[in-house]
Amino acid sequence: xxxxxxxxxxxxxxxxxxxxxxAVGAGSARAEPAGPGAVLPAPTPRRRRDQKSMIxxxxxxxxxxxxxxxxxxxxxxxxxxxxxxxxxxxxxAVCDIRANRAKALADRLxxxxxxxxxxxxxxxxxxxxxxxxxxxxxxxxATPWEFHHRQGRDALLAGKHVVVELPIATELDELWxxxxxxxxxxxxxMLSENCSYGRNELAMLKMAHEGLFGDVTNGxxxxxxDLRSLLFSDTYYTDSWRRLWHTRSTASFYAMHGLAPVAxxxxxxxxxxxxVLRATATEPKGLADxxxxxxxxxxxxxxxxxxxxxxxxxxxDTAKGRVIRAEHDVSSPRPxxxxxxxxxxxxIFEDYAGTSSTGGRIYVEPDHSGHSWRDxxxxxxxxxxxxxxxxxxxxxxxxxxxxxxxxLQWRTxxxxxxxxxxxIDVYDSASWCSPVPLSVTSLAAGGRPVEVPDFxxxxxxxxxxxxxxxxxxMPPVA
Amino acid sequence: MRTVRTFRSLGAAVVAALLVIVSAPxxxxxxxxxxxVASRTEVSISxxxxxxxxxxxxxxxVKNAGPQRMRSLRVSFAGPAGWAVQPAVTSVAGAxxxxxxxxxxxxIQVPEKRDGFALRTFTATAAYAGGDGAGSATATRTQxxxxxxxxLAAAYDNVGITDEGNTGPGDYDGEGNSFSAQKLAAAxxxxxxxxxxxxxELTWPDVAPGTKDNVTGAGQAITLNGKGSKLVLLxxxxxxxxxxxxxxYYADGTSTRGPFGFPNWSFDPADAHxxxxxxxxDGRNRPDGYGNAGIAYRVFAHSxxxxxxxxxEFVVLPxxxxxxxxxxxxxx
Numbered sequence: 001x002x003x004x005x006x007x008x009x010x011x012x013x014x015x016x017x018x019x020x021x022x023a024v025g026a027g028s029a030r031a032e033p034a035g036p037g038a039v040l041p042a043p044t045p046r047r048r049r050d051q052k053s054m055i056x057x058x059x060x061x062x063x064x065x066x067x068x069x070x071x072x073x074x075x076x077x078x079x080x081x082x083x084x085x086x087x088x089x090x091x092x093a094v095c096d097i098r099a100n101r102a103k104a105l106a107d108r109l110x111x112x113x114x115x116x117x118x119x120x121x122x123x124x125x126x127x128x129x130x131x132x133x134x135x136x137x138x139x140x141x142a143t144p145w146e147f148h149h150r151q152g153r154d155a156l157l158a159g160k161h162v163v164v165e166l167p168i169a170t171e172l173d174e175l176w177x178x179x180x181x182x183x184x185x186x187x188x189x190m191l192s193e194n195c196s197y198g199r200n201e202l203a204m205l206k207m208a209h210e211g212l213f214g215d216v217t218n219g220x221x222x223x224x225x226d227l228r229s230l231l232f233s234d235t236y237y238t239d240s241w242r243r244l245w246h247t248r249s250t251a252s253f254y255a256m257h258g259l260a261p262v263a264x265x266x267x268x269x270x271x272x273x274x275x276v277l278r279a280t281a282t283e284p285k286g287l288a289d290x291x292x293x294x295x296x297x298x299x300x301x302x303x304x305x306x307x308x309x310x311x312x313x314x315x316x317d318t319a320k321g322r323v324i325r326a327e328h329d330v331s332s333p334r335p336x337x338x339x340x341x342x343x344x345x346x347x348i349f350e351d352y353a354g355t356s357s358t359g360g361r362i363y364v365e366p367d368h369s370g371h372s373w374r375d376x377x378x379x380x381x382x383x384x385x386x387x388x389x390x391x392x393x394x395x396x397x398x399x400x401x402x403x404x405x406x407x408l409q410w411r412t413x414x415x416x417x418x419x420x421x422x423x424i425d426v427y428d429s430a431s432w433c434s435p436v437p438l439s440v441t442s443l444a445a446g447g448r449p450v451e452v453p454d455f456x457x458x459x460x461x462x463x464x465x466x467x468x469x470x471x472x473x474m475p476p477v478a
Numbered sequence: 479m480r481t482v483r484t485f486r487s488l489g490a491a492v493v494a495a496l497l498v499i500v501s502a503p504x505x506x507x508x509x510x511x512x513x514x515v516a517s518r519t520e521v522s523i524s525x526x527x528x529x530x531x532x533x534x535x536x537x538x539x540v541k542n543a544g545p546q547r548m549r550s551l552r553v554s555f556a557g558p559a560g561w562a563v564q565p566a567v568t569s570v571a572g573a574x575x576x577x578x579x580x581x582x583x584x585x586i587q588v589p590e591k592r593d594g595f596a597l598r599t600f601t602a603t604a605a606y607a608g609g610d611g612a613g614s615a616t617a618t619r620t621q622x623x624x625x626x627x628x629x630l631a632a633a634y635d636n637v638g639i640t641d642e643g644n645t646g647p648g649d650y651d652g653e654g655n656s657f658s659a660q661k662l663a664a665a666x667x668x669x670x671x672x673x674x675x676x677x678x679e680l681t682w683p684d685v686a687p688g689t690k691d692n693v694t695g696a697g698q699a700i701t702l703n704g705k706g707s708k709l710v711l712l713x714x715x716x717x718x719x720x721x722x723x724x725x726x727y728y729a730d731g732t733s734t735r736g737p738f739g740f741p742n743w744s745f746d747p748a749d750a751h752x753x754x755x756x757x758x759x760d761g762r763n764r765p766d767g768y769g770n771a772g773i774a775y776r777v778f779a780h781s782x783x784x785x786x787x788x789x790x791e792f793v794v795l796p797x798x799x800x801x802x803x804x805x806x807x808x809x810x
Contacts, residue, residue: 209531209589211560271562271587346559366696366797370652382592463533463564463585470531 039276040441042451045176051183054426055459059161059188061419063478065089065412068136068160069117070127070151071143072096072105073238075165078400079142079192080105082409084114085398088477089413092135095120095127127151131158138416140192141165144241145253149174152189156181162189163412166256167433172453175430175437179455182426190412190422191429193260194404195338196467197411199392200351200360200376201261202385204342205468207349208265210383212364214346216266221258222327224337228290231330232301240301243287247304250281252312252328252439258338259316259326260432264467265342266322269427273460274324274452276317277435279442281309286331306331312443314435316452319460326435349376386471387411410474417475423467430455518543518610521617523555523602528623530588538602538617540570541579544610549573551606553582558598562587573608595624595699597794620733626699626792630805631683633698633795634690638802639683645763647688650743650802651716654765657743657775659687661759667777675756675779678710678809695722695801699794706808708781709793712756713803715740721751722796728788736782740801743775753778781809 067083069076072094084091091109094102099121110116120130131139131154139155141148141164149169155162156178168191169175182189195201208216230236231243245253266272287306295301310331316324327339340351340360347364353373354361360376368374387407388395399406415422434452442450454460520541527534538555542548551570555563564585574580586600603616627633640648640656648656662682667673670684683691692713693700702709709726721739728734739751744762748755756779761771784790790808795801 206531206590208560209587211558211589214559216560267562267587271564344560366799369799461564463562463587465531465533468531468590 037448039449039451040445042172042438042453044453044457045180047457048180048184051180053456053459054182054186054188055456055462056421056464057186057188058419058421059416062137062416063088063475065416066092066135066137068093068095068130068133068139069105070095070130070139070141070155071147071165072101073142074236076140076142077101077105077108079140079405079409081108081112082399082405083140083413084109084112086406086410086413087474088417089409090115091117093118093120093130093133095130097121097124097126099126128154131155131160136160138163138412142192144238145170145245146241149178152178153181156185156187156189159185159187161187161416163192164189164429165192166254167191167436168429169433170436172434172437175434175455176453179426179430188422189426189429190424191256191260191432192408193256193424193429193432194401194408195257196260196264196424197387197407198261198340198402198404199384199388200358200380201264201340202388202467203376203380203383204261204340204349204351205265206383206385207379208342208344209468212347212379213342213344213349216322216342216344218323218325218343219262219265220325220327220339220341221255221260221262222325222329222337222339223254223257224327224329224334224339226332226334226336227330228286228333229294231287232291232295232299243301243304246284246287246306246308246331248307249440250284250308250312250443251437252279252314252326252435253308254330255312255314255326255328255435256432258340259314259324259435260428261338261340262324262326262342263428263432266318266320266324267463267466268318269431269456269460270466271461271463272318272320272322273454273456274316274431274434275319276449277314277438277442277452278447278449279312279314279435279439280447281312281443284309284331286310286333290331312439314439314442316435349379351376385468390471414472414474418472420472421465423469427455427459428466519548519604519606519612519615521602521604521615523600523617523619526557526586526588526598526600526619526621528588528598528621529591531590532588533585534588536584536586536600537581538584538604539579539581540604540606540615542574542576542609544608544612545576546608546611547573547575548578548580548606548609550608551580551604553580553602553604555582555584555586555600555602557586557600561589591623593624595622595626597622597699626701628701630693630700630803631685633693633700634683634685635696636692636694636802637688637690638692638804639687640763641687642763642768644688645765645767648763648765650692656763657759658761658763658768661761661775662757665757665759667757673712673756673805675712676708676710676754676781676809678706678708678779678781678807680710680712680779680805680807683804691804693795693803694799695796695803696799697794697797699727699792700806701792702790702806702808704790704808705786705788706784706790706810707786708783708809709736709790710779710781710807710809711738711803712777712779712805713740713801714743714776714778715746715800716743716802717800718742720798720800720802722798722801724782724796725794726782726784727791727794728785729791730788732785732788734783734785738780738782740778740780741776743777743802744773748776748778751780753780777804784808
């Protein structure tokens with residue numbers, strides 16, 4: 001994971017997210033549409049002549065997928081190992097601004113019996129040298145958020161496919177830039193949205209497609225994870241990069257893990273689309289309170305002021321009249337939850353709520369009546385996604401986050417080796433990340449509704465497969 | 479449990495299609511209605527590829543069999559609830575003459591085909607001016623995956639009868655209560671015994687007390703062969719509103735539907751919903767043993783009409799868990 005001093009990292013940032021206080025001014029300086037409740041526009045830039053949609057574009061067939069890793073912090077280290085154990089995948093290069101981290105991952109891969117990857121590091125732009133290699137097909141980026149756009153863009157321009165950790169970018173113009181760069185370079189960029197490959201999430205998706213919930217009307221998701229101790233750790237987030245985001249802006253930084261599965265179940269960008277977002281935020285209390293109770297007065301965090309609301313909620317309308325509630329809270333004491341709830345005219349599913357082995361509960365007509373929840377277990381078994389049936393055991397043995405990481409990595413490699421269309425494309429990735437900047441705009445305008453851009457430029461109306469895919473085999477490894 | 483899941487794994491899919499055309503009168507305020515005519519507009523839906531997950535293409539054809547040119551045609555198409563369709567409605571430009579056809583294409587998201595039986599119903603509606611003057615016509619197409627359950631016993635999902643010495647397994651009403659096997663026997667209902675009702679010969683569940691002995695309505699498809707005038711169902715209701723529709727599918731791919739209902743096993747009038755009392759027992763088994771002596775707990779019969787000329791193939795029960803069915807049979 002590249003590391004630079006916090007001050008210089010802030011100097012890299014631009015746009016609404018970088019300057020929370022400025023964001024309010026910037027929002028109010030917009031050309032105001034008529035009426036106080038009118039939707040703030042988010043214009044769609046014109047598609048250039050030299051680019052065309054990446055929807056439905058398959059990967060070229062890669063006999064072996066050769067991966068270059070940028071950013072070897074907590075996330076990159078685990079995922080770097082994860083790529084290496086997927087059949088037909090090889091990590092050929094690793095990069096971190098701290099060269100010792102690149103070496104440590106290379107050593108670890110050798111210890112696992114894998115070929116030693118080339119090592120890059122020692123400077124902020126060391127990754128650009130790595131991108132010049134011709135033995136990299138896929139670049140995986142797990143750096144702090146502020147680097148994602150630039151590194152993702154550079155990787156596309158270098159002719160690589162890209163998987164980027166959440167979010168792929170934090171500003172609307174950056175999201176559009178990644179869409180456009182993907183379309184121009186004919187390379188795919190996808191959000192590393194592992195939770196969309198979660199076992200419950202995929203079963204929820206398949207139940208929605210079966211019609212078990214009837215006509216889906218609403219869904220809730222989010223990222224509710226008490227990260228306070230990690231945010232104040234001096235070692236977990238390099239240079240405390242994640243905590244510093246809470247000093248800069250009021251935004252839904254990281255709701256994608258809960259939003260994306262709900263959006264997928266609603267076929268967002270595959271027949272529906274998110275149209276309008278409005279955000280609310282509570283006061284920022286959690287981090288300051290935690291610091292007061294648990295952090296020594298000599299800690300550098302005492303110079304910080306936290307501005308991001310503890311709970312930031314986005315209500316998102318879709319073209320088909322559905323509503324998504326996406327929440328973000330990493331600074332309050334609470335058990336972990338991504339919510340994962342989907343409801344419609346015939347029933348409802350809720351995750352993180354039941355006492356069953358799956359953690360989910362369900363109520364669907366005509367199976368259920370009497371106003372009481374039922375365990376999700378039998379439903380998950382019936383609607384288990386083929387990926388989990390096929391590689392669930394491998395995922396349990398190899399992957400973090402309950403196996404979701406391995407499933408994402410295995411499936412990505414399979415798609416590239418078999419020459420298939422991605423389950424998650426740049427349009428999904430941009431849409432799912434757009435609440436980051438849009439929440440800033442909405443909150444700066446007092447919760448005004450904000451238009452959600454159509455990154456597909458009109459193609460959202462077309463039904464197409466995505467995460468609810470047809471079963472295919474991993475090509476044999478020679 | 480949902481219907482599809484309760485069915486056994488079956489091999490090749492069996493597909494049956496049913497086309498029903500219904501015309502509706504022209505909307506008020508439209509052009510002066512012509513003389514009443516029999517519906518002559520024909521709407522048909524092409525076979526839907528159910529091998530999902532996939533996006534399948536469906537063609538809806540509208541034939542103008544009326545005396546006037548058909549114009550302002552709008553065709554809508556829908557699949558089972560929750561299945562996305564693109565577009566939901568499409569307009570056909572221009573006008574077309576007598577006996578001419580127009581077609582509209584739709585795309586529908588089809589879920590993964592899983593083990594068990596499933597009915598998939600698709601509906602297309604044509605709204606138009608001219609033609610036969612009816613203003614609209616609708617077609618439905620029903621396709622099936624898999625085969626129905628072999629018999630009603632294969633769908634048993636509830637314990638409604640227990641021994642007075644072991645009432646624990648019973649849960650007829652969702653509160654742990656059940657019929658007393660002893661009191662049923664006293665009323666003439668014994669395991670495997672014949673029950674005559676509404677002209678049909680039925681069989682009381684041939685299972686031991688304390689085991690699953692009846693089906694709660696959840697849209698299960700049950701194989702039933704024969705011809706006759708009516709389908710007779712034997713059962714009773716719990717809580718309130720134990721009503722629904724039984725759909726009978728025939729060997730020629732057509733179907734008929736009939737509403738029926740059962741009174742609550744205890745408190746409704748015995749003829750509620752048009753049912754007929756078959757047997758009445760004294761008291762019931764509660765989780766802690768026999769009780770409620772002096773109160774009647776009852777079994778009823780009800781029927782739905784059949785097309786006597788057609789061979790019955792299977793019956794789909796209503797989706798209402800308050801409806802409990804012990805047996806069903808065809809009456810001559």
